[in-house]
Amino acid sequence: xxxxxPMNTPEIIQAISPLIDAFxxxxxxxxxxxxxxxxxxxxxxxxxxxxxxxxIQRHHVQAxxxxxxxxxxxxxxxxxxxxxxxxxxxxxxxxxxxxxxxFVLKSSEFARHELGRAREEVIEQGSRxxxxxxxxxxILTKLNWWKMGGGISTRQWNDIVEVIKRTxxxxxxxxxxxxxxxxxxxxxxxxxxxxxxx
Numbered sequence: 001x002x003x004x005x006p007m008n009t010p011e012i013i014q015a016i017s018p019l020i021d022a023f024x025x026x027x028x029x030x031x032x033x034x035x036x037x038x039x040x041x042x043x044x045x046x047x048x049x050x051x052x053x054x055x056i057q058r059h060h061v062q063a064x065x066x067x068x069x070x071x072x073x074x075x076x077x078x079x080x081x082x083x084x085x086x087x088x089x090x091x092x093x094x095x096x097x098x099x100x101x102x103f104v105l106k107s108s109e110f111a112r113h114e115l116g117r118a119r120e121e122v123i124e125q126g127s128r129x130x131x132x133x134x135x136x137x138x139i140l141t142k143l144n145w146w147k148m149g150g151g152i153s154t155r156q157w158n159d160i161v162e163v164i165k166r167t168x169x170x171x172x173x174x175x176x177x178x179x180x181x182x183x184x185x186x187x188x189x190x191x192x193x194x195x196x197x198x
Contacts, residue, residue: 042162
């Protein structure tokens with residue numbers, strides 16, 4: 001279990017804790033990804049948005065809304081639509097204004113591996129642990145987002161480089177090369193590995 005802290009970590013912890021409590025209560029597997037995960041594994045930077053992937057199913061929706069409606073702006077219809085389309089929905093934490101984007105776990109082989117490889121990390125020293133995407137899955141997912149964004153985001157690229165550098169010799173390059181073709185990022189994976197000195 002490691003510890004790294006984005007700049008506005010206390011707000012993030014406050015914003016996601018009721019949601020994670022609900023996922024745990026209803027046995028919904030999840031993991032945190034996006035900028036929070038890359039801050040944990042690489043370069044620390046502030047973010048007001050949190051990305052969470054969760055294996056939410058239709059039978060969870062009514063209970064989730066009931067448990068969470070006092071803490072968040074949450075829309076059951078939006079959640080059901082995201083489940084049908086294997087897309088995403090968002091909830092807005094009332095007290096902090098932090099937006100949490102929840103991505104419904106896809107049925108792909110890569111998504112199953114992402115979920116299985118997620119591990120508990122402490123976002124801030126002394127705080128509770130949360131399940132967070134592995135460094136390798138953060139790299140692959142961010143490469144995919146970088147590609148879909150036109151390959152122009154210097155910030156995304158630098159985030160990936162920092163995750164590679166900080167993970168060091170523990171980085172599972174075999175896994176990266178195994179799943180890069182699933183996301184169509186084989187060539188850019190090799191380029192970012194070179195940029196990171198691998």
